[in-house]
Amino acid sequence: MERTFLAIKPDGVQRGLVGEIIGRFEAKGFTLVGMKLMTASRELAEQHYGVHKERPFFAGLVDFITSGPLVAMVWEGDGVVASARKIIGATNPLNSEPGTIRGDLAVNVGRNIIHGSDAVETANEEIRLWFKEEELSSWTPCLTPWIVE
16 A cells, blocks of 8 residues: 655644644545654654755745644555645645635645655655654554455
């Protein structure tokens, strides 16, 4: 079963949007297999955003993601990576469709509420970066037969 990494960023936590965001993924039928409230260390943030290291906005990304608590999560489901990206919406909330998390709840690209892995390979790397294997639970919700063939 495919897994993805999602993080409700400090702005989403501060604005009290954690429950609503989790609810959207539960309603879709995905399974939450790992979750923790934490404040990311600078080292973890720099590793997470390492692909952007040479870009002018890198320092700002690191400063923001370490500025307060975030909710790190691992979700599981059929096609969860691509589906989560659609639920989340475009990186810039101004380009996000209504009905997406960013389209409904975010105002600007610097405070866009949530991170989601962009590919299966990236998801696997991010999950290993943010979670130890023993922090993840494999389980099957009783509703799964009603959602997945």
